[in-house]
Amino acid sequence: MVELSHRPLRELVASFGSCDRYYTEMTSASGYLACSPFDRWFMDCEPVPETTVVQLFDSEIEPLAKAAARLSRERSAAGRELGGLDANFGCSAPHIERSGGGVSWMKDTGKAAALISAMKEAAPGVVVSAKLRLGYEESGAALIGFCRALADAGADYLVIHPRLKSQKFRRSGKWDYVKAVAEALPIPIVGNGDVRDYDSYASAVGRYGTAGAMIGREAVRRPWIFALIRGKEADPGFEMRIEVEETGLSMIRLIRELLPLPFHASRVRRFFFYYCDNLAFGHHLRYAIQNSAGLDDAERLFRAYFDEVPSERVKIER
Ligand SMILES: Cc1cc2nc3c(=O)[nH]c(=O)nc-3n(C[C@H](O)[C@H](O)[C@H](O)COP(=O)(O)O)c2cc1C
Structure with a gap:
């Protein structure tokens, strides 16, 4: 999350007992290729590089594939593992969307799938995922079609935030769409949106059949949320x-x-x-x-x- 999911937040979450997987702030692939002076901090995957996914955004396949290749080369040369690479297909910030990045990838299934293949080829052996929304209009068939194309192109898993491009946070996300994709596809589907406590986590995994839940804002509000969920999973009376x-x-x-x-x-x-x-x-x-x-x-x-x-x-x- 921009300006939020940096190394200090990961250090803080880890001090309570960590989570399964972290994400960096979304980082411009073109900026990274141009050696932007702040990339050192955007790409800093400590304290757990092996489970930290670098999220990249851009509007074209070439810079994203080149950035994937360079990052995986740099990490293996330094003997450091790369926790994964994620393509941002979800950002609806007007300047990103207008420039052809973020959610606008969802307008062109063929191009999005070609990007996933190109990233897989550019970074052999690295886990490649994509984070997306419902897209521009509500259609289960279109969403499943889009996700299936990404899976066929080699995506290892997908994260779905079930809101439309135009929806802000006021109305709740439509998790039935996440469930439909999880049922239709052979790869793990992670749900995201409004997971704020143990009950909403349990519902994401149990009722909607996801492989896991991504927690955004609540991890900032309560960096101990992952430890709390783990504790409650083991013992409903758990307190911190x-x-x-x-x-x-x-x-x-x-x-x-x-x-x-x-x-x-x-x-x-x-x-x-x-x-x-x-x-x-x-x-x-x-x-x-x-x-x-x-x-x-x-x-x-x-x-x-x-x-x-x-x-x-x-x-x-x-
Ligand atoms: C300030 C802010 C920055 C965000 N930046 C990103 C980002 O860089 N990449 C991304 O995939 N989603 C980003 N998001 C969206 C979140 O990842 C997530 O999809 C959304 O907040 C819903 O999940 P939540 O209810 O757990 O927060 C951002 C959200 C906020 C509020």
Whole structure:
């Protein structure tokens, strides 16, 4: 997730016990080929490179295939594993969609399938996936056709966020479409959208028959969500004692240590936009941090909140 799924977030999630698979922020293949100065951070797959998928976006096959080849060459030369490569067929941000990237790949099944074959060929032995939406209009047959073409082209698995191109987050996703694809295709289908707790995870896997669930915003809001789900899977009465202030301060430290200065203000604002949901008066703090001057200012505001409301330093999650 742009400005969110960077190494500091992965470090924070891992500190609670990790998840099965992580994703980088989506990264421009053309930018990477042109040696964009910030790619070092976009492509940083630590602390778990073997299970971190690099998500690439672009509008043409050639830069994406070349980026896949270069990345897999670089990683094997460095003796580092690549957790996977993902093609972004889901982003509906207007500037990405208008330029022919993201969800606009769903307009042309043949081209999208050709991209998957080209990435498989360019990065032999690397797991290749795609993340997509419902597309431009609701049609189970069209969605299954699109996904089948990707599977036939060699996609190892697919992640489906069942909202249309034009749908924002207000209405819930249509998971019946995920179920239909999971039933029709031989490859694993992962569902994504609105998984916020153990029950919605269990429903994604049980009721909708997916191979797993991708958790986006809730992993930012509650970086311990994966540990909580695992714990509840083993024992329905499982509880976690969360150091809410300390976890937020850890994120600030990680951003300071692991990301370059030009990223600090945007990343701290984005993270706390979601993380403040853990706090009873979080909307005031969220607003203040969105308008903060940078990392130090955000840290001062965050600490000051707990000086005023010390009872929120710790909470029990169940
Ligand atoms: C700020 C933000 C940035 C996102 N960036 C990406 C991205 O880079 N690549 C991607 O595939 N999806 C991206 N998404 C979409 C999420 O991956 C996910 O599909 C969506 O948030 C629904 O899942 P959730 O309910 O678990 O958050 C982004 C979402 C948000 C809110």
